[in-house]
Amino acid sequence: MILDGKAPTGKIQDSWDNYRFELKLVNPANKRKFKILVVGTGLAGASAAATLGELGYNVEAFCYQDSPRRAHSIAAQGGINAAKSYPNDGDSIYRLFYDTVKGGDFRAREADVWRLAQVSNNIIDQCVAQGVPFARDYAGYLDNRSFGGAQVSRTFYARGQTGQQLLLGAYSALSRQIKAGTVKMFPRTEMLDLVVVDGEAKGITIRDLKTGEIRVHVGDAVVLASGGYANVFYLSTNAMGCSVTAAWKAHKKGAFFANPCYTQIHPTCIPQAGDYQSKLTLMSESLRNDGRIWVPKKKEDLNKPANQIPEEDRDYYLERKYPSFGNLAPRDIASRAAKEQCDDGRGVGPGGRGVYLDFSTSIKRLGEDKIRERYGNLFEMYERITDENAYKQPMRIYPAPHYSMGGLWVDYNLMSNVPGLFVLGEANFSVHGANRLGASALMQGLADGYFVIPYTIGGYLAKTKPGKVKTDNPECVKSIADVKAEREKLLAINGKRTVTEFIRELGATMWEDVGMARSEKTLTDALKKIPSIREEFWQNVKVPGTGADTNQQLENAGRTADFLEFAELLTRDALHRNESCGGHFRVEHQYPDGEAKRDDENYCYSAAWEFKGVGKEPELHKEPLKFENVHLAVRSYK
Amino acid sequence: MSAHASDGTMNLKLIVWRQKGPNEPGKFETYEARNITPHHSFLEMMDVVNEDLIKEGKEPIVFDHDCREGICGMCSAVVNGVPHGGFKRTTLCQLHMRKFKDGDAIYIEPWRSRAFPIVKDLMVDRGALDKLIQAAGYISAHTGGVPDGNATPIGKRTADYAMDAAECIGCGACVAACPNGAAMLFAGAKISQYAELPQGQVEAPERVAAMINAMAENGFGNCTNHYECQAACPKGIDVKFIARMNREFVKALAQDKVGALAQSGK
Numbered sequence: 005m006i007l008d009g010k011a012p013t014g015k016i017q018d019s020w021d022n023y024r025f026e027l028k029l030v031n032p033a034n035k036r037k038f039k040i041l042v043v044g045t046g047l048a049g050a051s052a053a054a055t056l057g058e059l060g061y062n063v064e065a066f067c068y069q070d071s072p073r074r075a076h077s078i079a080a081q082g083g084i085n086a087a088k089s090y091p092n093d094g095d096s097i098y099r100l101f102y103d104t105v106k107g108g109d110f111r112a113r114e115a116d117v118w119r120l121a122q123v124s125n126n127i128i129d130q131c132v133a134q135g136v137p138f139a140r141d142y143a144g145y146l147d148n149r150s151f152g153g154a155q156v157s158r159t160f161y162a163r164g165q166t167g168q169q170l171l172l173g174a175y176s177a178l179s180r181q182i183k184a185g186t187v188k189m190f191p192r193t194e195m196l197d198l199v200v201v202d203g204e205a206k207g208i209t210i211r212d213l214k215t216g217e218i219r220v221h222v223g224d225a226v227v228l229a230s231g232g233y234a235n236v237f238y239l240s241t242n243a244m245g246c247s248v249t250a251a252w253k254a255h256k257k258g259a260f261f262a263n264p265c266y267t268q269i270h271p272t273c274i275p276q277a278g279d280y281q282s283k284l285t286l287m288s289e290s291l292r293n294d295g296r297i298w299v300p301k302k303k304e305d306l307n308k309p310a311n312q313i314p315e316e317d318r319d320y321y322l323e324r325k326y327p328s329f330g331n332l333a334p335r336d337i338a339s340r341a342a343k344e345q346c347d348d349g350r351g352v353g354p355g356g357r358g359v360y361l362d363f364s365t366s367i368k369r370l371g372e373d374k375i376r377e378r379y380g381n382l383f384e385m386y387e388r389i390t391d392e393n394a395y396k397q398p399m400r401i402y403p404a405p406h407y408s409m410g411g412l413w414v415d416y417n418l419m420s421n422v423p424g425l426f427v428l429g430e431a432n433f434s435v436h437g438a439n440r441l442g443a444s445a446l447m448q449g450l451a452d453g454y455f456v457i458p459y460t461i462g463g464y465l466a467k468t469k470p471g472k473v474k475t476d477n478p479e480c481v482k483s484i485a486d487v488k489a490e491r492e493k494l495l496a497i498n499g500k501r502t503v504t505e506f507i508r509e510l511g512a513t514m515w516e517d518v519g520m521a522r523s524e525k526t527l528t529d530a531l532k533k534i535p536s537i538r539e540e541f542w543q544n545v546k547v548p549g550t551g552a553d554t555n556q557q558l559e560n561a562g563r564t565a566d567f568l569e570f571a572e573l574l575t576r577d578a579l580h581r582n583e584s585c586g587g588h589f590r591v592e593h594q595y596p597d598g599e600a601k602r603d604d605e606n607y608c609y610s611a612a613w614e615f616k617g618v619g620k621e622p623e624l625h626k627e628p629l630k631f632e633n634v635h636l637a638v639r640s641y642k
Numbered sequence: 643m644s645a646h647a648s649d650g651t652m653n654l655k656l657i658v659w660r661q662k663g664p665n666e667p668g669k670f671e672t673y674e675a676r677n678i679t680p681h682h683s684f685l686e687m688m689d690v691v692n693e694d695l696i697k698e699g700k701e702p703i704v705f706d707h708d709c710r711e712g713i714c715g716m717c718s719a720v721v722n723g724v725p726h727g728g729f730k731r732t733t734l735c736q737l738h739m740r741k742f743k744d745g746d747a748i749y750i751e752p753w754r755s756r757a758f759p760i761v762k763d764l765m766v767d768r769g770a771l772d773k774l775i776q777a778a779g780y781i782s783a784h785t786g787g788v789p790d791g792n793a794t795p796i797g798k799r800t801a802d803y804a805m806d807a808a809e810c811i812g813c814g815a816c817v818a819a820c821p822n823g824a825a826m827l828f829a830g831a832k833i834s835q836y837a838e839l840p841q842g843q844v845e846a847p848e849r850v851a852a853m854i855n856a857m858a859e860n861g862f863g864n865c866t867n868h869y870e871c872q873a874a875c876p877k878g879i880d881v882k883f884i885a886r887m888n889r890e891f892v893k894a895l896a897q898d899k900v901g902a903l904a905q906s907g908k
Contacts (some may be wrong), residue, residue: 055785070706071772073812074714090792126786133788135781135835135842137804144795162805168713169808176780183776191769214761243708277681282689283710385712388736389683454785502696504689549701553663554762556704557696 007627010415011115020119028466035060037470039223045072048429049229050174051453057181068194073175076243080167081288083159084446086124095156105634107153108437109586123455134173151442153334159443164381195250197483198257205425206473209483216552220480232408232430238511240405241286247563259420260612262413262433265578270406271338275358284404289442292331294366299350329641336439339403353400362398409436413612417460428452438586491551499544507564523591527579538568583607651677652744659751680740704763712736715811720751725815725874733876753818757861770860777856778849779832807835809877816871822863827871830887847894
């Protein structure tokens with residue numbers, strides 16, 4: 005099937021304005037008759053739930069954490085992009101649009117990216133109005149910094165906690181609606197199935213994580229904002245509870261999963277210290293504004309303290325290879341470059357898996373106080389984890405799985421191919437193409453929630469009747485039974501290995517074979533290993549306790565079971581995409597200097613996969629990508 | 643407990659609060675944590691213990707955790723009598739085992755406070771903090787139709803002060819540390835953030851009145867200046883924000899209608 009993204013035609017500059025005008029509206033008195041279920045309360049989910057509640061819809065919002073304020077958007081450090089051009093340095097909506105399309109290696113839908121760039125400015129205004137304490141200069145105006153893949157300063161920030169402040173802004177707006185009674189909040193609740201009635205999404209089956217109760221919530225539309233799947237690699241910068249489960253369950257009920265092989269490996273994370281490790285910690289990309297990345301030129305210098313290696317024996321490889329972007333090269337490029345240095349035997353620290361991120365030049369230029377003011381909390385975080393003082397010696401960093409550009413396929417309305425199922429934020433595939441630029445995730449989450457879904461969901465609801473499905477519908481009853489059966493099956497296995505052992509094994513396979521560099525051989529190997537891990541899981545996992553109360557092992561077992569199915573789809577997608585682009589690097593396809601080599605003739609499309617059964621070949625649907633405003637070109641940052 | 647410089651692994655004795663449910667009696671159980679390196683985080687040490695428990699056929703210890711990088715505010719246990727273990731600006735998930743030494747006995751308990759009923763083992767229900775924010779911990783800015791972000795200049799000092807207050811992660815350590823179970827530091831920080839910013843000043847009197855009333859309604863105690871909250875706060879939130887809240891409250895009292903609302907306890 006050739007998929008239609010329903011992107012508006014005509015001049016891109018007017019596309020969103022015209023489209024908004026053409027969308028059908030739901031009149032204010034009718035809005036309260038519709039119920040919308042919002043899954044996830046990160047930036048996308050919380051902003052959507054708050055805004056839809058404000059508009060007068062009945063909203064029910066769900067999150068697995070004990071409070072909506074804890075979603076992992078909170079951990080975003082560096083900032084949020086907008087095309088305000090306050091620094092007067094040549095930015096514009098068009099430039100943000102252009103940078104994002106190019107940064108995504110020409111694998112995103114142009115109209116969606118344009119809309120994102122256009123509403124980016126509204127987001128900043130909205131957040132300021134909510135009391136988000138963005139950094140200001142002494143005259144009281146908003147301050148900006150630079151992020152990778154851009155030559156302008158367009159990133160707004162709140163110290164090293166921008167995600168936290170934006171999320172608390174959205175959480176405060178959500179809390180206001182909870183008080184007003186338009187939003188009903190269900191924390192410690194996990195979505196375990198999508199209910200589809202007559203081809204439309206009309207409900208979700210959830211498990212109450214405190215009592216173990218499994219029940220259905222019905223509504224007129226379902227909004228999934230359940231985040232990304234980087235935890236398929238086990239060690240990632242995601243929170244422990246982040247999973248593919250909600251998206252995967254929707255996929256199994258018919259929603260297409262698009263471009264799952266587009267995963268982002270973030271270049272600046274604290275290297276792994278041991279096998280027991282449970283997660284990796286990101287060091288904000290903003291550090292690359294003032295930190296210089298290097299490795300020793302000579303292998304015999306590897307064991308020397310960094311400050312005893314003279315300037316001429318250091319290889320500032322990003323500055324050398326990409327003189328115009330230097331240390332601010334985009335993430336995929338910076339990550340691969342780090343891996344290349346370490347593979348070449350010039351990595352520093354334990355196991356040779358690290359490169360230096362050095363602030364000594366900036367400290368000399370600006371003074372330690374200025375650096376402390378800009379990044380103090382990040383330096384503190386680094387010291388707590390590594391016991392090293394980054395003011396005195398360079399940080400050691402290494403790439404780690406961080407973000408997923410792929411996700412459920414959506415059209416321009418952010419609606420999946422299952423009518424009534426909308427997907428926002430990291431959970432969808434829409435705007436970042438094959439690589440996301442820094443400070444664009446926060447922008448997308450809030451754009452989708454505050455400024456896109458409030459319009460586009462109306463277009464769907466205006467054509468439906470409210471309250472069509474009740475909880476006694478056979479599909480609801482069946483869904484509850486299926487979810488219960490799956491829990492019971494997990495608890496009954498009573499094998500010998502823990503859930504953590506399985507997810508670690510899967511993660512190690514994915515990182516080795518489907519990580520930063522992929523080849524036909526490693527991918528084919530992974531496609532053999534994953535089903536065998538999955539098979540063993542269902543025979544030999546040990547899940548203690550019962551399903552009748554709080555059982556964190558049961559929760560993890562369910563998420564791991566879904567990762568074990570999803571990993572296969574990710575790998576298949578990576579194998580099918582016989583080109584390199586953005587975060588997807590096939591070693592067979594590179595230029596002599598090691599840059600990713602795209603194949604626009606054969607792969608200029610989004611790959612949307614249809615579920616056909618566990619372990620069965622999924623069906624590929626293509627959405628061709630047209631580039632009418634940005635010319636397809638070799639993506640160069642030299 | 644002093645920093646332990648050795649690279650060797652250690653064995654520790656954990657004395658952990660186990661409680662099956664909110665209405666069940668709880669008790670301390672003792673466990674061994676074996677072969678822990680100085681680089682294990684505290685929660686990774688707990689993971690090791692839990693893996694052992696599962697293999698022995700026992701139920702693992704339930705504890706809240708999520709981001710494991712000190713920002714989500716989910717992790718919450720009292721370690722050796724102090725919330726988060728008592729290291730400056732450090733959440734439990736950021737605490738590393740290099741701060742302990744071989745043979746140490748470590749007491750691990752849940753947050754204990756009237757407003758936070760125990761869910762299971764170390765997990766508590768902190769919904770009362772959400773209730774405080776729902777009472778008025780926001781600026782009533784409707785989505786859309788707001789002025790340009792630079793329309794109202796906000797001095798750097800003002801923005802920094804607001805950010806100092808806004809850094810709160812809502813973990814509830816302040817409440818757990820307070821002998822009165824007060825949420826004054828939590829509420830004071832939110833009230834101060836918004837009272838300082840021009841956008842939040844419009845609703846400042848109503849906000850402080852509503853949030854103070856909500857504290858009483860949700861089982862939180864009062865402040866009697868122990869400052870245990872500040873000492874326990876993993877983000878270093880300053881008690882000056884409680885003083886600011888009190889000033890805001892006095893200002894609200896002086897206003898028509900709001901003053902009556904504040905005094906009514908509603």
